[in-house]
Amino acid sequence: xxxxxxALIVLEGVDRAGKSTQSRKLVDALCALGHRAELLRFxxxxxxxxxxxxxxxEKKSDLEDHSVHLLFSANRWEQVYSWRMLPSGARLxxxxxxxxxxxxVRCSVSTSS
Numbered sequence: 001x002x003x004x005x006x007a008l009i010v011l012e013g014v015d016r017a018g019k020s021t022q023s024r025k026l027v028d029a030l031c032a033l034g035h036r037a038e039l040l041r042f043x044x045x046x047x048x049x050x051x052x053x054x055x056x057x058e059k060k061s062d063l064e065d066h067s068v069h070l071l072f073s074a075n076r077w078e079q080v081y082s083w084r085m086l087p088s089g090a091r092l093x094x095x096x097x098x099x100x101x102x103x104x105v106r107c108s109v110s111t112s113s
Contacts, residue, residue, distance in 0.1 A: 004089035015057060030091050037091040040083075043075045050075050 009026065011019045023039050030037035043053040053071050055061040063071070 006086070006088065006090045009091065027091075035091050036089060038086060040079065042079075043072060044079055047075065047078050049078060 011023050011026075013019050020041055023041070027037045027039045043057075044050045045054040049071055052061070052063075053068070053075060056063050056068055056071075
């Protein structure tokens with residue numbers, strides 16, 4: 001019999017928007033219904049990269065926008081192994097911050113013909 005497929009639910013928003021609160025409520029509700037559910041939060045502030053991001057978000061350090069974007073990506077990659085260890089069929093609720101992305105992804109438009 002094939003392994004049961006899980007679900008990835010992502011709540012995305014700016015810093016302090018309530019993503020973690022809503023994610024916890026979602027995981028609690030899924031567990032109450034008998035589903036296996038885990039909460040993942042990003043940035044994961046316990047890693048070295050996460051500590052750099054935390055310092056930036058708390059305005060204790062100043063980083064270039066593109067660097068911050070790459071650090072957010074690296075912070076997610078640090079956690080890939082732990083995602084693979086989750087039981088099949090598990091539901092994942094993720095709280096993901098969007099801070100900095102709108103500033104770091106820019107488009108240039110030429111007005112000359």
